[in-house]
Structure formats: C-alpha cells, structure tokens
Amino acid sequence: MSEDTPVGRGGRPLRPGKLPPTLPSTLPSKLPSVRRRLVPARRALSGMAGRFASWMDPGRSSSAAVSPVVEDRLAAALEVVAQIEASAEALPVASGPVTFWGRGRVARRPEVHPAVAGLVPRTERDGWAVDGPQIRTLEAATAADLVVMAKFDVHERTKLRAAYGEDGLTLAVQPKSPTGVDGIARIVRAQEVVSQHAPDLMTDVLGYGRLPSGLPFVVERWLDGQPLGSSTELSAAAPEILAGLSAVHRGHGFTRVRLSEHWAPLADRWAKTLATGLVPDDLGAWVGRLIDRDATLRHSWVHGDLVASNVIRTPDRLVLIDWEHSQQAPIMNDAAKLHLFVADPTQLLSTVLDVLDDAGRQGAGAADAFSPAEELALAHAQLISHYPRRSAQLVGHPREGVYDKQVRRQLQRLAEVRDAV
Structure with missing residues (x-):
C-alpha cells in the first residue's frame, strides 16, 4: 500500500x-x-x-x-x-x-x-x-x-x-x-x-x-441522529467535541509553524479589514502586535467548519460531519468556530484553554510560541479577515445580513479572548 x-x-x-x-x-x-x-x-x-x-x-x-x-x-x-x-x-x-x-x-x-x-x-x-x-x-x-x-x-x-x-x-x-x-x-x-x-x-x-x-x-x-439545533445544545456538547478533537491532535501529532509561514497574506488581509472601519482601533492594534511578533502556532488535523449543524447527536455519541474543509491547520481554528456559535462563550473559552492548553506545547521552539489564548485570538482574526471578500460575494444574497451579524459577533469574541490574555 x-x-x-x-x-x-x-x-x-x-x-x-x-x-x-x-x-x-x-x-x-x-x-x-x-x-x-x-x-x-x-x-x-x-x-x-x-x-x-x-x-x-x-x-x-x-x-x-x-x-x-x-x-x-x-x-x-x-x-x-x-x-x-x-x-x-x-x-x-x-x-x-x-x-x-x-x-x-x-x-x-x-x-x-x-x-x-x-x-x-x-x-x-x-x-x-x-x-x-x-x-x-x-x-x-x-x-x-x-x-x-x-x-x-x-x-x-x-x-x-x-x-x-x-x-x-x-x-x-x-x-x-x-x-x-x-x-x-x-x-x-x-x-x-x-x-x-x-x-x-x-x-x-x-x-x-x-x-x-x-x-x-x-x-x-x-447517521441515526439529529444535528444540534441551537447554540445551547452546542455549548453542552462542546467539551465532548473538544475532547475528540484533542485526541485527533495528539494522535496525528503537532507541528510548529511560524505565523508568517502559515498565512503570508494575513497582514495584508487584516489591513484591508481594518480599512472597512469594522474593527475597533484598540482591538486592531492588539492583533497587529501579535502579527508583528511572528511567533509559532501549533498545527494538526482540524475539521474546518465546526458549526452546530455539522454536529450529530446519535443515541450513543457525538459525530462530526461535512469534513470537506478539514486539513492540517492551526488547532484553534475549530475552537474559534465553537467560541463564535455557542450560547455560553465564557464557559467555552475556559474549556478551550483547559483542554487545548498544554498538549503539544513542549519541545523545540516552544519558548518562541504564542500562548493558547493568543492562538485562539489569531484564529478569530483569520476568520474576520475574510470580511471584505466574503461580504462582496454575498451582496444581494439572502444570507448577506446573517454573515454581517456573524462577523460583528466574532469581533466581540476576539475582544473577550484579548481580555483573557
């Protein structure tokens, strides 16, 4: 084989x-x-x-x-x-x-x-x-x-x-x-x-x-089950989801990737997002300092689209579906989606920083690494930086307003992570 x-x-x-x-x-x-x-x-x-x-x-x-x-x-x-x-x-x-x-x-x-x-x-x-x-x-x-x-x-x-x-x-x-x-x-x-x-x-x-x-x-x-139908259900399922993803990370292994290597256009895309006036000045400046620091992120296998409709509750387990966005990527990408959509973001943030804290942080280069909270913040920033392109694509689409509200909520989540650092 x-x-x-x-x-x-x-x-x-x-x-x-x-x-x-x-x-x-x-x-x-x-x-x-x-x-x-x-x-x-x-x-x-x-x-x-x-x-x-x-x-x-x-x-x-x-x-x-x-x-x-x-x-x-x-x-x-x-x-x-x-x-x-x-x-x-x-x-x-x-x-x-x-x-x-x-x-x-x-x-x-x-x-x-x-x-x-x-x-x-x-x-x-x-x-x-x-x-x-x-x-x-x-x-x-x-x-x-x-x-x-x-x-x-x-x-x-x-x-x-x-x-x-x-x-x-x-x-x-x-x-x-x-x-x-x-x-x-x-x-x-x-x-x-x-x-x-x-x-x-x-x-x-x-x-x-x-x-x-x-x-x-x-x-x-x-699958004999139903997708999670609300942010409350997603909050309740989050610890089990994160435990499963953590098992994938540990088994598949971690690699450390410098931020500039992971996503070369990050600074440019973030600058274009700032130009829209969407991001508060103090929050934008804080993210800019993280980008300029150019430390390392933990990469492993991620789902890539962790929303409630992609989580199925069966009689005996939780199953994630629609893995077409899965890839080797920053481990906090999935956590950022959960943090965005759960009903209790404060509790979710605590769980994320607990479950995904020390795993894979030891080893060469760990001293020159973003903290788990900083990794989560950069994952939020990465999603927010799609705003100029994505909003232009959705002009006139029925989900245009939904997406705009989603991005503004994600800015709130990013601010919550900054305050936790």
Missing part, C-alpha cells in the same frame, strides 16, 4: 473499485448488496449533467454569468444524482422516473423516509403538499429520498447532499473550489486520519469518485 493510499477503520484501504478510469471510484459497501438494474439514463443525463457542471464552474460556459433559477438547479441536481447512482456500486438505483417535490433548495419525495427526514433544513420542513405554495413537481430516475442544495449557493460553487433512508446512505457532491481545493478528497483523507485516533468522531466513508464531467462525490453511512 502506498503512503498516499487512504485507509479506513482497522487499516482497511479506501481504494477505488474496478471501474473504467472515466467512471467514479467506489468502495465495497458494508450494506447488503443491491441488485443492479439497467437504467436508460446515461444518454438523457449527459446534457443535463454538463449544464449542471457549467453552473458550478463558471469557466466551463460563456453563459455562466447568468444566475440560473433555483428550481432548474434542483432538476439538474436530481439528474446528476441519478447519474452517480448508475455508476457507484455503493448506491441503489431507481427502476424508472420518480416524482419529487421541489421548493427553495430542497427536492424531496412526497413521502420522505423518516430516517432521513432530518436532512431537510428546519426552515423548509413545513408546508409540503401537492398544492403548497411554491411547490414544483419534478421527475428524475433517482433512488434518493431527497436532495438538499448547500445554503451558501452563490451560483458559482453549488454543492448538494442526497439521502437514502432504506439503505442508510448519504451522498455528497461538491465541485472543486475556484482555488482548486477538492473537498471530497479532504473528506476521504479525514477518514484516514480520524479513524485512527478518534474513530467515533466521524462516520464511515463507503465510496468515492468523480463523474466524467469531473464532479467529485463521496458516499457515507447515514
């Missing part, structure tokens, strides 16, 4: 199946085998899949500047899911067209399997009826119970998740980012890392690959 081969629990390799190179790679399913049936979808789907890919990658089409209608994206998403099902061994297939109801960013069967109904966003769970407002009937040859588009759909990098209640599966489809980041590859890599050191913290990866159009996908085991 090569050093780069992803492995799962117990050291079993996560390897592509025996498929032609242009078809998606899959892993052997741990579920009962599904009898494969021929679906006359390939020719009919190719055009729709191509249009869907061009919507997700503006460089593929000269008409990409025109924002597509949400329902059109839903119809195309259903067809892409059907195309993946026709090739991926881990997924079931439909014997013919199936009726779906579409509204907003959700396409679902009239009767959704109860096991996966929780995937429907809370704001979209009511009012589903054949004559309901804004309900559109869609037809697609897919076995999925429902398909949900990502909430940050800015018509450039659409992604989706589909669920299969009968088979206990979930499918994630996500194109590479404009900078070339492959979120699906990161999920597979996260399975390799997390399964070795905190196996209960992540669900099983059962298959992965990409369509001929280049769209990457991954098949995972569905």
